Amino acid sequence: MKNPLLIFSILLTFSICSAQTDYNLDFETLENDTAKGWEVFGTGNHKIIFDTIAAQNGSISGAIESVDEKEDFKALSFKIPSDFSGKRIKLSGYVKTENVAGGWAGLWMRIDPQVSFDNMESRGITGTTDWKRYEIELNFDQSAKTIVVGGLLVGTGKMWVDNLEVTIDGKQLGKAPKKELSLAEKDIEFDTGSNIIFPKLDEPLLTNLELLGKVWGFLKYYHPEIGTGNYNWDYELFRILPNYLEAKTKTQRDDILLNWIHSFGEIKICKSCKELDKDAFLVPDLEWIESTELSSELKEQLKFIQQNRFQGDHFYVKLNPGVQNPSFKNENSYESMPYPDAGFRLLTLYKYWNMIQYYFPYKHITEKDWSTTLKDYVPAFINASNELEFELATVKIIGDVKDTHANLWGGNNVIKEERGTNYPPVHVRFIENKLVVTDYYNPEMESDIGLKAGDVITKINGISVEKLIAEKLPFYPASNYTTQLRDISQDLLRSNSQSLNLNYIRDSDELSKNIPLFDIKDLNYYNWYRQEPDAKSFKLMDDNIGYINLKNIKEDDIDLIKKEFKDTKGIIVDIRNYPSTFVVFSLGGFFVSNNTEFVKFTKGNPDYPGEFTFTEPLKIDNDRSSYEGKKIVVLVNELSQSQAEYTAMAFRASDKTTIVGSTTAGADGNVSAFMLPGGMRTMISGIGVYYPDGTETQGVGILPDVRILPTIQGIKDGTDEPLEKAIDIINKS
Numbered sequence: 221m222k223n224p225l226l227i228f229s230i231l232l233t234f235s236i237c238s239a240q241t242d243y244n245l246d247f248e249t250l251e252n253d254t255a256k257g258w259e260v261f262g263t264g265n266h267k268i269i270f271d272t273i274a275a276q277n278g279s280i281s282g283a284i285e286s287v288d289e290k291e292d293f294k295a296l297s298f299k300i301p302s303d304f305s306g307k308r309i310k311l312s313g314y315v316k317t318e319n320v321a322g323g324w325a326g327l328w329m330r331i332d333p334q335v336s337f338d339n340m341e342s343r344g345i346t347g348t349t350d351w352k353r354y355e356i357e358l359n360f361d362q363s364a365k366t367i368v369v370g371g372l373l374v375g376t377g378k379m380w381v382d383n384l385e386v387t388i389d390g391k392q393l394g395k396a397p398k399k400e401l402s403l404a405e406k407d408i409e410f411d412t413g414s415n416i417i418f419p420k421l422d423e424p425l426l427t428n429l430e431l432l433g434k435v436w437g438f439l440k441y442y443h444p445e446i447g448t449g450n451y452n453w454d455y456e457l458f459r460i461l462p463n464y465l466e467a468k469t470k471t472q473r474d475d476i477l478l479n480w481i482h483s484f485g486e487i488k489i490c491k492s493c494k495e496l497d498k499d500a501f502l503v504p505d506l507e508w509i510e511s512t513e514l515s516s517e518l519k520e521q522l523k524f525i526q527q528n529r530f531q532g533d534h535f536y537v538k539l540n541p542g543v544q545n546p547s548f549k550n551e552n553s554y555e556s557m558p559y560p561d562a563g564f565r566l567l568t569l570y571k572y573w574n575m576i577q578y579y580f581p582y583k584h585i586t587e588k589d590w591s592t593t594l595k596d597y598v599p600a601f602i603n604a605s606n607e608l609e610f611e612l613a614t615v616k617i618i619g620d621v622k623d624t625h626a627n628l629w630g631g632n633n634v635i636k637e638e639r640g641t642n643y644p645p646v647h648v649r650f651i652e653n654k655l656v657v658t659d660y661y662n663p664e665m666e667s668d669i670g671l672k673a674g675d676v677i678t679k680i681n682g683i684s685v686e687k688l689i690a691e692k693l694p695f696y697p698a699s700n701y702t703t704q705l706r707d708i709s710q711d712l713l714r715s716n717s718q719s720l721n722l723n724y725i726r727d728s729d730e731l732s733k734n735i736p737l738f739d740i741k742d743l744n745y746y747n748w749y750r751q752e753p754d755a756k757s758f759k760l761m762d763d764n765i766g767y768i769n770l771k772n773i774k775e776d777d778i779d780l781i782k783k784e785f786k787d788t789k790g791i792i793v794d795i796r797n798y799p800s801t802f803v804v805f806s807l808g809g810f811f812v813s814n815n816t817e818f819v820k821f822t823k824g825n826p827d828y829p830g831e832f833t834f835t836e837p838l839k840i841d842n843d844r845s846s847y848e849g850k851k852i853v854v855l856v857n858e859l860s861q862s863q864a865e866y867t868a869m870a871f872r873a874s875d876k877t878t879i880v881g882s883t884t885a886g887a888d889g890n891v892s893a894f895m896l897p898g899g900m901r902t903m904i905s906g907i908g909v910y911y912p913d914g915t916e917t918q919g920v921g922i923l924p925d926v927r928i929l930p931t932i933q934g935i936k937d938g939t940d941e942p943l944e945k946a947i948d949i950i951n952k953s
Contacts, residue, residue, distance in 0.1 A: 243300060243393070245313075245369075245384035247280045255282060257298055258370075264292030265741045266373060274380055276314040276351045281382035284325075284373040292746055295328065296381065297370040302331075304396035306388035309360040311369050313384035316351045323375025327384075329356045332366045333553065333895050339372055345379070360388065362399065363549040404535065404550065407452035414458040414563025418602050419465060428473055429566070430595035432457075432464060434508055435477055437574025438522065440536060441829040445484045447530030454552065457570065458563050474515040481521055490528040497833050501822050501908070502584060504830025505577065508591060534826045537579065544823040544835070545890040545906025546579045555899030558632040559607040568614060568897045569594070569601040575894055576621055578829035581822050581908035582918045588620050608634045610898065612695060619697040622919055623905050624861055624887030626697045631900040635695070640714035642737035643745060645669050648677065648713060650705040651930050655685045655712065657724075658935055661743045669735055672726065674936030679723035680712060688712060699886030699919040706858045706885075713737075764789045765950055766849075768807075770867065771797035778806045782845055790851035790950030792943070793871060795864045796881065802863065804870040809843035811852055811874040816840050818873035819866070821889070822908030837912045840873050851953040852877045853946040856922055857929075861885035866909065868922045878949055881942045882929045884921035 247270055249256040260268050269283040282296050311329040324344020330337040336358040345354075371381030388396040419425065440446055440453050460480050467473040496503055509522050540547050551571070554560060560568070573594045576583055583590050597617050604610040615628045615635060628635070646669065647659045657675040660666050678685060689708060698704040713720060719736050757773040758781050760766060766785035770793065785791055793807075808818075817837040825831040854871050856864070856879060865888045871877050892906035909917050926945060934941045 243298070243386075245298065245386070246278050246382060247275075247282050248278045250280065255280070258282065259297050259299075260294065261297065262292065262294035263740070263746060264294040264373075265290060266292075266294035268294070268296065271380060274316065275382055276316070276380075277383035281316075281380045282371055283378060283380045284371065285378040286373065286376040289376060290741075290744065290747060293323065293372065293374040295370055295372045297368055298384075300367045300369070300386065300393070302364040302366055303399050304388055304393060305362060305399045306360050306391075306396055308357055308389055309367065310355055310357045310387045310390075311384065312353060312355045312387075313371075314351045314353050314382050315345055315349075315371065316380040316382075317345050317347065317349045318378040319348055320346045320373065320377035320379060321375055323373070325373050325377070325379035326371070327354050327356050327381065328370055328372045329358060330368045331358055331360060331364045332368060333363075333551070333893065333901075335359070335361065335364050344374070351380075351382075365552075402449035402535065402550075404449045404452040407455050410455045410458050410563075413557075413561050414461075414567070416458060416461050416465075416561070416563030416566075418562055418566075421599050421602065425465070426595055426598055428464070428467065429598050431473075431512060431514075432460075432477075433566075433570040433573060433594050433598075434512075435522070436570055437577060438506070438509075439481070439525070440574060441534070441578050441826075442525050442529040443481075443484060444487060444490075444528070444530045447532075447534045447536070449535030449550070451484065453536070454567055454571075457567055461563065470513060471515065474518045478515070478518050478521060481525075487525060487528050490531060492531050493527065493529060494828070496828065496831055500831050500833050502581070502830070502832035504828065505583075505591065506830070529828070531827050537826050537829075539823065539826060540890075540906075543890045543907065544821070546824055546826075546892045548575065548579075548892065548894045551895040552897075553630070553895040553899050553901065554897040555630075558898055559610060560897045562602050564897045565601045565604055565610060566598070568610075568900075569597055569617070572614070572617060572894070572896060572902070573597075576904070579824050579892075579906075580621060580623075580904050581824065581832055581889075582621070582623065582905065585916065585919060586620060586622050590620075593617065593620055607632060607898075608638060611635045611900070614896065614898075614900065614902075615697065616694050618902055619694055621697070621904070622699050623697065624699040624703050624885045625889075625891045625903050625905045627902065628697075629901045631898045637716075639711050640716045640737075641739070642715055642718065643740050643743055644713035644720070644735060644737055645743060646671055646713070646735075647748065648709050650709055651932050651935060654932065655709065656932055656935055659748070661745050661748045670733060671722075671724070671735065672936075673938070674726070674932055676725040676932065677713075677722050678725060678730075681721050682723075685712070700883060700921065702858045702883045703861075703885045703887075758785070760784065760788070761792075761947070763947070763951060765947060766791040767794065768792070769794045769797070770799035770801075770803065770864070773799060773801050773803060775801050775803075775806070778803065778810075781807070782810050782847075786845075786848065788849050790849050790853065790953065791847065792853045792855065792946045792950070794855045794943070795868055796855050796857045796859050796942075797864065798859075798861065799863055799867055804867050805840060806843075808840040808867075808870040808873065810845060810847050811871055811877065812840050812842050813846050813875065814842055816842075816873040817912040818870050820910050820912055820914075822910070832908065834910075840870055847874075847876070850876065851950045853949055854879050855942050855946055856881040856884050856924060857942070858883060858885060860922065862887055862889070862891075865917065865922050869909075869911070869917070872922070878926060879922060879924045880926045880928060880946050880949065881924045882927060883923070886917065886919045886921035888917050 244256045247255040267285045271281045271283045275281040317325045326340030328339035338356045373379045600613040645665045655677040696704045696707045758768045766788040820837040821835045822832040888909035889905040889907040891903045928945045
């Protein structure tokens with residue numbers, strides 16, 4: 221059930237309902253046959269009912285009922301503004317179920333932005349049950365902006381939810397302490413717009429706006445008063461811009477910047493500020509201070525701030541405990557402005573560029589020189605004439621960082637609408653650098669549609685596939701070209717039309733066909749990507765070879781695998797997917813003969829933004845029941861991403877392991893989310909991931925020891941060449 225939940229997590233960034241002061245958590249208040257304040261989202265074709273018969277309390281409950289056998293999800297959701305304080309927040313409520321299968325029912329709660337989340341997946345309710353009280357409890361802190369709660373049905377059946385209550389540290393919300401707002405949070409002057417009007421963008425002005433963006437970002441992460449939260453740093457940009465845009469000379473420009481810095485008060489000598497770590501892997505890129513033609517006074521002031529920078533609990537960023545990836549706090553997404561004005565659009569560019577400048581662990585290996593990127597994008601953001609152009613400019617600069625974890629979500633998602641709301645009945649993939657039909661989402665459609673596995677699509681509505689790729693490539697963020705093609709392939713046959721004309725090659729024949737497109741709800745689209753929920757994750761193949769598919773693995777499977785596969789000739793671990801459970805150490809310890817280092821990380825430093833240092837290498841410890849077979853073969857391809865790549869790195873630590881397949885997605889490490897104006901959200905790989913010898917994985921991915929890719933003939937024949945190669949390697953070992 222992995223994919224629907226990933227989508228579930230992403231969809232929670234949608235604006236769900238307006239702020240309420242009288243929470244309708246018992247569904248008792250109806251408006252036009254809908255419970256007041258409640259909204260619905262999800263991929264499933266489910267009915268939402270406000271039931272006046274089956275209520276646990278009062279006379280009405282909320283209910284979700286599936287109408288077909290598709291195992292998608294639907295959620296009821298209610299949004300509460302976070303205007304209170306505390307440490308622990310609890311959602312309690314009653315759930316009743318009927319014939320829930322292929323997933324689960326339960327409560328869910330998320331603390332936004334990106335604070336904490338729980339949807340009862342690990343303890344979900346299945347089958348038929350009577351009313352019972354359930355609870356979710358999460359950590360809570362001052363960075364929370366909203367709390368979103370509700371009921372969820374994944375799979376088929378029916379569930380009812382009623383009588384919800386939210387408490388903070390055991391107190392009802394009305395009796396909880398009010399949140400103490402920082403000075404930055406109290407500043408609401410520009411909540412409805414920046415009021416900035418830009419003159420014509422000539423070269424001198426572009427240079428000045430580039431400089432302002434760099435100074436603004438430097439002060440955001442370095443200046444003590446900004447780090448303390450005494451200023452709304454987004455809005456301070458709008459306060460300086462009117463005068464700054466009027467500057468006629470460099471002297472005037474620099475004086476405006478200098479006076480602006482002085483307006484935030486005297487900076488005290490920092491006695492706790494440390495020098496750069498002598499072993500730092502990356503150092504702050506502040507060369508622009510020296511290379512830009514600035515007045516000596518401005519240069520000295522910026523250097524003084526660098527030497528006496530903020531230390532401690534920064535208002536805008538902290539490192540998460542344990543993993544140490546950055547958590548970007550107090551970043552307002554301005555979700556009420558899906559197409560923000562020009563001032564906010566420039567702010568979007570400044571916020572994103574500086575986040576990458578100081579906290580992206582792979583900035584040094586982006587294809588473009590990041591120091592020049594800011595100026596290049598100023599016209600695109602300021603001149604974006606509509607919501608689509610704004611989103612395209614944003615996703616394009618995100619693409620420049622070459623990180624498969626990075627993309628654009630939320631907002632009104634105009635890009636998604638532009639790509640098309642109707643989907644093809646066939647799955648396609650790039651095989652041998654050609655767009656190839658590989659399967660049907662609904663096999664019963666094949667006789668009517670007429671395309672066959674192995675057909676090579678050459679043109680779509682008369683436009684060559686090569687031309688379409690060239691046009692779309694800049695708008696598909698990914699760490700490498702292979703992964704860009706992976707993502708583009710999912711969208712090439714999408715359209716807002718009801719059909720597409722395809723030119724394709726079958727064997728040596730050149731053919732043409734119109735194919736119908738479908739609403740995604742009419743296709744087995746999401747289910748196609750995952751196994752059935754009860755499918756076994758491992759099996760014994762011919763020749764005494766064990767096979768493990770991490771796509772559906774459960775923690776309970778590990779002991780059984782160790783027992784049943786201990787005496788096999790070899791084991792194949794298929795990670796051409798996203799592992800459903802974290803098995804790096806539990807299964808990795810079975811594969812290694814000795815305690816073995818397999819990875820080390822780089823982490824940022826909010827006390828010296830831009831500095832990255834290596835952690836000590838991490839080991840996999842032998843679990844004293846080592847696998848005694850001769851060979852372990854790990855299968856990877858472009859679908860192996862993040863946790864899948866980390867898992868492959870861990871299994872590679874065994875001296876018995878051979879990696880077989882093709883280039884992986886090249887995006888490892890825990891992700892960090894970042895909110896952007898327009899109600900948008902992006903992410904980055906928040907830590908650098910390296911082999912113990914310092915070899916990079918970002919972009920490169922997990923390089924196979926034996927490179928073998930699927931072929932068009934293999935697709936036609938229904939054979940899995942990488943799997944066949946794995947079997948051959950084990951049999952010959």
